Amino acid sequence: MELRQLQYFTVLAEELHFSRAAQRLHISQPPLSVAIKQLEAQLDAQLFERSSKEVRLTPAGTHLLAQARDILERARRAALDTRAVAHGMAGCLRLGFVGSSMYRGLPEALAQLQLLHPQVRVDLHELNSAEQVSALQQGKLDLALLHTMVVPDGLRARTLLREPFMACLPTHHALARQARVAVSDLSQERMVLFAESVSPEYFRSIRTLCQRAGFDPELRHEVRHWLSVLSLVSGGQGVSIVPACLQRVGMPGLAFRPLRQSAAHSELQAIWRPVPAHPLIDTLLQLLQERIAAVAAADAAPAPASD
Structure with missing residues (x-):
């Protein structure tokens, strides 16, 4: 059976008149008659009783009508859903991220994406940078948000944010x-840093920053988050050098201070596989960049004058 045959059959079953059914289908009557005869031959069942005065459904035709309507409706919904996924209006995006992304918009x-496209589902996976790249290459992630690193061949990257490090x-x-x-x-301070195995680029950046200031950092703790x-x-277990966005965490007992005469920056990078193309990637990246810009503008705005 073809969907076209089921459509012709359904319209004829509703009209019970070949001429009216043909007009509704925007075809002439002979192709409709041929299609119905072919369908009956394929099913080895008579679907209509025809006379010069009327057309009536047979019991077999009545049985097929309910199923034909269901098949046509499911085909319609499948087409709509497929179109929505293809245009980024529905579907699933598997997103990897480093923890600092949560303070970068x-x-x-994600909330804006859900508001605009409620049929979209985002599956979140918190992983370090190296784990995300590996997951991308294995097809387990669609998009990764990570600290800057050398991008392997076959992947595309976009820098979303550059912000200063702070003490x-x-x-x-x-x-x-x-x-x-x-x-x-900070040369005499014990430091708390991300483990080199977790974020090698971050670790290398901080070590280089310290070495340029004339010392090697004394590591007190290396952690994963x-x-x-x-x-x-x-808790007084050391000091650290962190991206400026972590000021927004709001944890008590901390002071963040800009680094004097330092041009070192932390970067948030998006990495993805260009093939197969995933339409939700551009949508989320656009929303994320808009949010990053809004947060940056709010941070740069002067504080309101006190009374």
């Missing part, structure tokens, strides 16, 4: 009383 961008100190630390902190001021870094610093 990702939750707000992260316990509020009771002497350096917290300064407006800015020189990297060299930003909240672990902040918690340990808040």
Whole structure:
């Protein structure tokens, strides 16, 4: 059976008149008659009783009508759903992310995506940068948000954000009383950093930053999550150098200070496989960049004057 045959059959079953059914289908009557005869031959069943005065459904025709309507409706919905997925209006996006993305506008961008496209589902996977690249290459992720790294062949990348590093100190630390902190001021401090195995580019950036200031960082703790870094610093277990976005966490016991005479930046990068193309990637990246810009504008706005 073909969908065209079922459509012709359904319209004729509703009209019970060949001429009216043909007009409704925008065809002439002979092709309709041929299609119905072919369908009856394929099913080895008479679907209509025909006379010079009327056309009536047979019991077999009545049985087929309900099923034909269901088949045509499912075909219609399948076409609509497929079109929606192809145009990024529905479907699933498997998204990997590093923890700092949560303070760079990702939750707000996801909320906006859900508002605009309620049929879209985003599956979130918090992984470190190396794990995300591996998952992309294995086809387990569609999009990765990670710290800057060398992009392997076959993947595409876009830098979403560049922001300065800041010194992260316990509020009771002497350096917290300064407006800015020189990297060299941290030479005698024990540091809490991301483990090199978790984020090699970040680890290398901080080590290079310290070495340019004339010292190698003394590592007190190496951890896997930003909240672990902040918690340990808040508890007086050391100091750290972190992306500026972590100021927004709001954890008590912490002081963030700009680094004096430092051009070092942390970057958030999006990486994905260009083939097969996933229409939801561009949609989410656009929303994320809009949110990042809004957050940057809010951070740059002068504080309101107090009374």
